[in-house]
Amino acid sequence: MDIKKNDILTVEITDTGTEGEGIGKLALPAPDAADTEEKAGGKAAGFTLFVKDAVIGDTVQVKVMKAKKNYAYAKLEKVLVPSPFRVQPPCAFHRQCGGCQLQSLSYEKQLEFKQNKIRNNLVRIGGFDPEKIDACMEPIIGMEDPWHYRNKAQFPFGYDKEGNVVTGFYAGRSHTIIPNADCALGVEENQEILEIILRFMKKYGVPAYEEVSGKGLLRHVLIRKGFASGQLMVCLIINGKKLPEEQRLADELWKIPGMTSVSVNVNMERTNVIMGKKVRVLKGEEKIEDSIGDVVFRISPLSFYQVNPVQTRKLYGQALEYAGLTGEETVWDLYCGIGTISLFLAQKAKKVYGVEIVPEAIADAKENAVRNGITNTEFYVGKAEEVLPRKYEADGVYAGVIVVDPPRKGCDEKCLETMVRMRPGRIVYVSCDSATLGRDLKYLGENGYEVARVRGVDQFPGTTHVETVTLLVRKP
Incomplete structure (x- = not known):
């Protein structure tokens, strides 16, 4: 069978890709049954179709838009047999709009997809043993009402x-x-x-x-x-x-x-x-x-602030739990933004230092600390990989716990090197991209730390994005 552009095919969707697309396989007959043992056994080679807007469990009619040797990208033409996990999306434009890739998927199945996405990235990119990750992973935290959550x-x-x-x-x-x-x-x-x-x-x-x-x-x-x-x-x-x-x-x-x-x-x-x-x-x-919990924040048009306040409180609560603060720790919060996590942690820590490269964000963080009467924080403008060693080596500021919440691209390698050199007992990594999280955890795992706990928090229902909180502890 020669798959080419504009072919109309029928396929059952058996998996979901990292971007929310449905994945199906066509059974193609082997060209020469004597070539291999597999072909001699009468088994067929598989041809993979990636179908946007198709849901796992669907049987669909699709139109091939771009064909390669072993796979193709196809457009959903018609749902022939709907999946038991397919739901009616509340938005009429969900297929055209680029924002909500999973609106047609039941929320329970969305959470399962995101849990698996985190796990697979830690195993595939991080190189961690699957059994180790399964032992560390806790159930993802979802929402009671996964709509109208964006602030x-x-x-x-x-x-x-x-x-x-x-x-x-x-x-x-x-x-x-x-x-x-x-x-x-x-x-x-x-x-x-x-x-x-x-x-x-x-x-x-x-x-x-x-x-x-x-x-x-x-x-x-x-x-x-x-x-x-x-x-x-x-x-x-x-x-x-x-x-x-x-x-x-x-x-x-x-x-x-x-x-x-x-x-x-x-x-x-x-x-x-x-x-x-x-x-x-x-x-x-x-x-x-x-406000997040008891901490009030002032937010300007240019401020970074988590878009889902209901889940942000759960996310930061999870980070605080993983940090295991007793009131005696010195904490460094890297990529601190306007101080959201810093001020949350400061309620339980002895001292919190925040670092952020954007001067306006640090000004907001300082203002937010004053606004809340929090006096055990200090904020610095600059790159974490430059500020940390200066404070550590020149001023002797130790880190008992380091919390990182980097952008989607993850941590700069120099920042990771500095964290390892400071030898905190615990690192809490808050990530908005489990792929770059896997990469960074691999580095930390090779340099004296082990993953102890992992938990997803669904900040973005309806989409493929998910936040992850990871606790790493220094090996003895």
Whole structure:
């Protein structure tokens, strides 16, 4: 059988890929039954199909989009026999939008997929013994209600084929906007805010930004909500110095209950980076407040802050449990951002040092410490691999526990080297990408540490992303 582009095939989906795609195998007859023992035994070679939007357990009709020798990428045409794990997605645009890869999969099965994803990355990339990982892994922490959990969303503006201004989310692997103001993962206020802005643009002739030409004015809008405080923030990212009649827009948005901050962010660069560096307040405050447990944080449009506050409390609680603090430890929090984990840990530690390369984030961390009356923290601007050895070697600052929460690319190797040199008794690694986690744990495992506990936390239901907390202890 020769599989080629545009072929229509029927296949049963028996597995799920790392990006949420369905995986099925076609049984292909061996070309020469005498070639090998396997072929002589009458067994067939397997041809793998990767099918976006197909669910494990489905039998589907697909159209081949790109064919290779032993595998192909195919488009879902029709579900012939639905999987028992298939559910009706709440969003009508889930297949076009690039944001939710798993909406058609039952939540219980989503959690199973993420648990297996973490395990497989630690075994395959980290090189750990499967039995060892199985003994260390604890059940993933899911959500009771896995919808409308995001406290932050960034909506691009553009035009549809008829020339109408639209907003929504980009289609997968593209910058084509799928018009949708009511995301199933976002807060309910998003729709009202976006509809007000669209009416304003139409009334005052405000043009949307066009990436190809670099012309137009409104690029994106950032919406944030403090789940604990109920406070709302709207930040308009523009390709210019100001919006026409911008105060009228601010006044209209101010009518929404909870609106606390309306601002403009200027980004006139030809870039895919969403936010510029300058924020100008139109009405209210520049920052809103939210809390994780008993710690209150002030958040600006430029601040990094976990997008799922319900699960963040569970995530940080797990990190705190793994840290095993008694009140006598000196803790280093690397990639500390605005101090979210640092201040959480400071409630149980003797001293917490936070390191972050972004100066604005460190300023926020210091402000948040003062705001909460926390006095046992110090924050430093710089690279962890530069700040740590300076404080350790020059000032003799020891680390009993090191907590790391790096970006998706994982830890810099120099940072890992420094951590090993400081010889903390425990390392708590919070990861948003279990692939780079596996890589970094392999390094730490080869340099005196062993994995003691691992637990996933589902910060991003409906998607393939998952957070992981790992406890490493120094070998005797």
